[in-house]
Amino acid sequence: MNYVFQFNVVWDHLPELLEGALLTIQLSATAMALGLVVAVVCAYGKSAGPRPVRWLVPVIGLRLTANTAALVAMTVNLGAYASEIVRAGIEAIPHGQVEAARALGLKRLQIFRFIIIFPAVKTVYPALTSQFILLMLSSSVVSTISAVELTAITNSLASTTFRSFEFYFVATGLYLAMALGFRAGLSAIYWAVFQRSRAA
């Protein structure tokens, strides 16, 4: 028996795949924005906050839709990794900068806000970019809890048409395209935020 590749089935279902890809992009982009906020707050809390804040882990018992649950899980996950990355950036700032700021009479929060965070994020921006893209890729796992993003749609199309290889092949290509797109977008943001304004 010879296997004949049939990609035309895939093209017929392309709109559905793209719809899934759109949800993947929405979920990832939202999780990236929220996760970065969580990361900066946690990185500040971890290096400067009072002890209880350093340990605080919020536990919420709510009933969530699959998409919200996915978003929360992704945000928390990204927040945890990204806060470590941001912390590394904070620690990479020469200690003399903080001492100089303290000599000028700045308060802790002011030091963090005006002296530390901008160059810290700039230093670790490449690492953050990689983490963001990893997040987008790992969003494929949220299909397990029935959020209908690209992987979930691919799974259901593959099992209804029996063209598993073709569908997964094309979906992989879509993910690759999204990863490259996100990387281009994120370096555009880097350019806009860090290169243009030499304020810090």
Add this chain to the structure above:
Amino acid sequence: MGRSFGTGEFLFLLRAIPSTLLLSLGALTGGAIVGLFVAILRIVPSRPLRWLATGYIELLQGTPVLMQLFVTYYGLAVLFKIQVDAWPAVLLAFSLYSGAFLGEIWRGSIEAIPRAQWEAAACLSLSFLKQLWYVILPQAGRISIPPTVGFAVQLIKNTSIAAIIGFVELTRAGQLMTNTTFKPMIVYPIVAALYFILCWPLSLVAQTLERRIDAALGIKQHF
């Protein structure tokens, strides 16, 4: 009602740990071989070879492991016209995946070695590979240990994805036990705890190693 969650069910979960570990270890070994090649290809003088390695990394780091798993699993079946066992497909997918990541980690370590070391080795008229093998790699190896251990932790957790194509490791065992006992809120926390027990010692090792390097570089805390 289904069965209750007792010692037998717990032992079933425990018995799945070896395959998780074996898969991680196998993928790490395969990945180390692939990764070493990739890392070296990324720094060789020949430009096409560098492009090849870069393309490989872009492809493998730009697509989800889940998709790589599906493509290898169904791809092997299509190529060899047989229904393959889950083992070779999973092992291949995870080896290729970790090869791309380890390759980048190790390239970074190699490039962290001062240029003068290469030049000094070249002055001794060592060939490119000998410079790499006797002078650069021993030094780069030391730098690369903490991030490599960190990646191993990630890999152990990522092997849970293999559950999706029916490979019975810890997560799949958890799914099976959930299906027979209908108690996901007992089974999955236990599974998570088992992963934690596997990964935490490794994370601690990575942290200690990293701190030692920080101390050697004289990095201070701000607050």
